[in-house]
Amino acid sequence: MKTMSYEAVVIGASAGGVEALSKLLPLLHPRLPMPIIVVQHMSTRSDHYLTQYLDRICQLSVKEADEKEIISPGFIYFAPSNYHLLIEMDRTFSLAVDERVSFSRPSIDVLFETAADVYGRSLIGMILTGANSDGSRGIHKIKQYGGLAVVQDPLEAEIDKMPKSAIQSTEVDYILSLDKIGEFLNQFI
Amino acid sequence: MKGQCVDQQVENEEIEISLLLEAIYLKYGYDFRGYARAHIKRRIMHQMALADLSNLSELQHKILYDRGFFYKILPDFSINVTEMFRDPSFYMTLRREVIPILKKYPAIKIWHAGCSTGEEVYSMAILLQEEGVTDNVQIYATDFNEAVLAQAQQGIYPISSIKEYTYNYQRAGGSGSFADYYTSQIDSVKIDASLKKNIVFADHNLVTDGVFGEMNMIICRNVLIYFTRKLQNQVIGLFVDSLCPRGFLGLGSKETIRFCEHAHKFESIAEEEKIYRKLIK
Secondary structure (H helix, E strand, O other): OOOOOOOEEEEEEOOOHHHHHHHHHHHOOOOOOOOEEEEEOOOOOOOOHHHHHHHHHOOOEEEEOOOOOEOOOOEEEEOOOOOEEEEOOOOEEEEEOOOOEOOEOOOHHHHHHHHHHHHHHHEEEEEOOOOOOOOHHHHHHHHHOOOEEEEEOOOOOOOOHHHHHHHHHOOOOEEEOHHHHHHHHHOOO | OOHHHHHHHHHHHHHHHHHHHHHHHHHHOOOOOOEOHHHHHHHHHHHHHHOOOOOHHHHHHHHHHOHHHHHHHHHHHOOOOOOOOOOHHHHHHHHHHHHHHHOOOOOEEEEEEOOOOOHHHHHHHHHHHHOOOOOOEEEEEEEOOHHHHHHHHHOEEEHHHHHHHHHHHHHOOOOOOHHHHEEEOOOEEEEOHHHHOOEEEEEOOOOOOOOOOOEEEEEEOOOHHHEOHHHHHHHHHHHHHHEEEEEEEEEOOOOOOOOOOOHHHEEEEEHHHOEEEEOOO
8 A cells, every 4th residue: 555645535424423533533643644634514503613622632733624725734624514615626625505415515525526536546535424325426436536445344333324325336445444544544654 | 447547537627618618708708717616617517417418528519509508507607505694693793793883874885796596685684674774775686697686586485494594583683573574475485575675686797797886885705715716806806996985895704805915905894704894095
């Protein structure tokens, strides 16, 4: 694995995701050379509590993605609640309030599909716990464009529907527990 | 797909999108060339799939030669997702900080730029009425998309959204009963006609049309996020020229003028709510 270098990691999580991310993200090494970009489905009325909390417990800086912000290593970015998060060719974020996709805004598919266009084979996509199938189309496109697909082990996931749906949608590269996903990412330092 | 194929496909798609947007501009005068690319690309790809076309060049051909098709898909290029009292704290701040200042003026002109289907325009009309601003106030609600403008003018909304709107209204400091502002039909509600008396709906394109004069306040929410930085600068420049001295500007909660070349022409009234005030030159 070490021979291949990756430019960015996108993560999608839904029901059970806050707990999973609170376990996974603090494991990540502060010198991780690629940015982490996360869509976590949330209530539309939620505030900045999650990013503030994660920023306290993580070694990397955690923040909400701002529109036009330049994507940099050292950060874990979260899609703001009630906005889709997209990645532009110049490696900046854009936001959108378009219709929900697969009942979700932010949508994991929207992030993953735009990220695949930008990063192609140097992208890692990850699907964690969740009770719907958002992200399956996105992870399929990431694989199609030569990127790497990692899915949380459905046996470990609090809700296994989203990981299972992702596994059905494409030939994923790794099915791992959260601990192993942490180790897996840290090897890129 | 192999790596090189993917790179080439993405590169070619980028070129085809640029050509398509140029074609739309040359043929129909609608200018999407300054829109954030990832977003406009998604909309275009979506339309391509719906029309059952296999590539962007086919779509371009159809758009050029089939005027009816273009006008059918045009509404999809603008975003028409909005709600009444969207971000209630924004309206609460208008109520507390801005309306008391506007009330002192002999006449008030408010411009809702990119008003979409009108939910936020009627929110403003309710707010003004509750704050006792009923005379000498004019709201100009504009959009480039005539179909949504017609919907805005009708003021008919699905009954399923009323629960959310009522919640928003209350959190925005609503002092009455929200049900007083609409009449229920079978599966929809109709906004009370009295709220429309100070509103003028008009066709205006922020990208290609000019100044809209001497406004006391401009509301333009969740429109600028779809534009490139360059186009954002241009449109905020248009707002600077359209505002009277000390006029207010209200943006969407994820929008800011901080990085814009006109930033120094404004002071921040409520940074969290993205409400700004034009400085005297």
